Amino acid sequence: MSYNNVRGPTSALTEFLRDSGITATTIARRSATANRPAAGPSNTLEEADNVDANQEDGVQAARRRTRSSNRRSGYVSDELDDPASPTKKRKLSRSAEAKMKKKQGEKSKKDDKDDEDEDEDAYTALSRSMWSIAGSPSKPPVGNFDTCAKCQKQFTVSKYTVAADPGPGYLCHPCAKSSGNDPFKKPTVPKKCKPTVTKRVVNSEERLFPSLASLCIQIISRYIDDIEALGDIGTLNMEAISKAISKNRSLTSANAHLFYGPEITVLTLYDATKLTPDALSTLAHFNPNLTTLRLDFCGLLSDEVMSVWSKSLPNLVSLQLLGPFLVRPPAWINFFESHPQLECFKITQSPRFDVKCIETLITTSQKTLRALGLKEIGKISDEFLNCIKLLEGQLTYLDISEPSESCSEVAIIDMLSTVASTLTHLDLSNHTEVSDKVLQQGLQAYSNAITSLGLRNLPELTDAGVANFFNSWTSNPPLTFLDISRIHLLNKGALLAILAHSGSSLQELNINGWRDIDNEALEEIGKQARDLKKVDLGFCRGVDDFTVKSIIEGNKGGLQEVKVWGCNRVEGKWTVSGKQRHIRIYGIESH
Amino acid sequence: MADVEMRTESKDDDWVRIESNDGFSFLVRRRVANISGTIKNSLDTESGFSEAESKTYVAREYRGLIIQKLLEYMCFKAHYDKVGPKEEVPVNEFLERIPAEIVLELLLAADYQEM
Incomplete structure (x- = not known):
C-alpha cells in the first residue's frame, strides 16, 4: 500500500472499486476473455480508476496511447483483433515492463508482503493502454487539427498529444502542460533508492x-x-619490569607508582604516553631524590608540569625527554634557572625550544653540563652553536642532528674548534651543508677522543674527502660507532679508509645507501671489522650472499644484527660453518 | 623410519619437558608448550637446537613456582582459546589464582616467554 501512496493519490472511487473487488487485474482479465479491442462506454468507470492510479507516468501513457491509436487508425490492421494477447501486450509496454520488473525487484527486496500491489502494478501498463484505446477511440493522425478538450482551441496533433483527463478528447500542448502533465518530460527514471541493505551488524567482537x-x-x-x-x-x-610494563601502552597513572619511591634516584619510563600532566606532576612529588630521569613519549608534558618540576626534584642532574612538544620557552627557562647543576640534558623533538632556552641552559649549567642532546629541534641554528661554544673543555656528548634547516659550515667548524677536543660522541646528521671541509677543518684538526660519530645524510661529502679524512685522522682513536648512511656517492675509497682507521674496534657500522659500492670492498668489512655487533648494509646494491657470509664468518662471535633491506641480491642461502650464533638478519627479500 | 615417526609425532601431542632452576620438572603437551613463543622456538624440531632433540626446555631463570604459574596460564589459554565467542573466559578466576607476591617475577617471565 505504501507503494501506491508514493505513486500518487488514490481516489475515493478507486477505493470503492477495490473494496467491491474490481481492480485493474479483474478488468484486464475480463477484457482478455471478452477478446475485444475496444471497450464500450461501460468502461468509463474503470478508466477513471486507472487514470487516478497512474497519473504519474504520463509520458509512457502517452506513448502507449499513440502507439495503440496508430494501431486503431488502421496502419497495422491485423493487430486490431486482440490487443490483449500476451505477446502484443509485451510489445506495447516493454519499457514499462522492464521498469516494472526493476521496481518489483527493488520492492521485493524492500518488502515481501506487498505481493498484491505488485500484481496491480504488473497490470497497470496494460489497462492503461486499453483505456487510451477505449476512452478516446479517435485520436486523429499526427499532423491533423483537433480541438482542445479544455480550452476549446484548435491545435495540431503531434505524437506528444495527451488525452484529456477526464476524457473524452485531447489536450493542446499548453493545457497538457498546465495540467501538470508535461508531454516532453522524460520518463521519470525510477529513483535509484538504494535497496536499504539491512546492515547485518555482525557482532564481531574480536576477542584477544x-x-x-x-x-x-x-x-x-x-x-x-x-x-x-x-x-x-x-x-x-x-x-x-619498566620495559615489560611499557609494552602495549600499559603504563598508566595507576601502575606507574610501582616505580616511585623516595629512595629512587634513577627513573626510566619507556612509554609515558598515558601519563597525564597530573601524573607527571605527582611523579616529581613521589620521587624527590631523583638524579636521573628519562621519559620516552612524554607528549603530555606541559608547562604546568615543568613548573612543578622546577620547584621539586632538587637533585636532578640528568634529564632525557623524548617528545616534550608542549613545553614553551618560559617553562624551559624557569626550569633551567631552578636547576643550575644539570650535567646531562637531552631532548628529542621539541619545536618550541628556542635560542633563549639554550642560552639560559648554558649560562645556568655552564660549569656542569657535559652531555647535550638537541635532536630534531626545529629552531636549531647558528646561534645555538654560538652558545654551545661556551661549553669548551667539558662537553663530551653533543647531538645536534636532524635540524629543520642545516647550520652553516662556518658555524659548525667554529663550534668544533672550541668543543671538539673533549667530545666522545658527536652527531651532525642531516646538516646538509656539511661538506668535507667540516671533517678536515673541524674534526681532524680538533677532535681527539671521539668514539661515536653520526654523519647520516650529508650529501655534500665526497668519497675522496671522506677517505682522505679517515686516512689522516690519526689524532683520534678508532671509532666504535659510526653512522655514515644515506650518502649515495660514498664508495670503496671511503669504506677502506674507515676500516683502516676504525675497523679494529667498530661495533656498529651503518653504511645504508652506499649504492655503488662493490662486493669486493664490502667483504673487507668481514676481514677488518671483526668485533661488529650491528651492521646495516641496506640499499648497498653490491651486497650479496657472499658479503653477508664473509661478515658473519669473519666476526669474532659478537655479531647480533645484520640489516640488508633493499639488497636484492641477498637470498639468504649461505651456510655458516662453526658454532650456532644468535644473529638476526633483517630484510632478506626472498624470505 | 625413526625419523619419519618422530616428525609425525612432533606435530601431534607429544610430551615435552620443562625444567626449572631449582630442580622441578614439568611434562606438558607440546601443543600447550607452544603457547610460549620462546619455548616454541627452542623446541621447534626444525631449529636443530639441542632443546629440540632432547625435548627439554631448561628455564634457568625461573624457579619452580614461576614455571608452575606459567604452565597454568598456558593450559588456561590452550583450553579457552578455542571456545566460542559466547562462552565466557573466566579471566577473573585465573587472576585470583596468581599470588601478588610473585606477580612481578611472573611479569618478567611472561615478557620473556612472549605470552
Missing part, C-alpha cells in the same frame, strides 16, 4: 586472549596502593 603479561599488570594495578604485597621489589631488575 589476554596475555599473561597483561594479567600481571592488572594485578599490579590492583595492588598498587599496597606495594609491599608485591614482595621484595628491590631484588628484581626494575628496569626490566
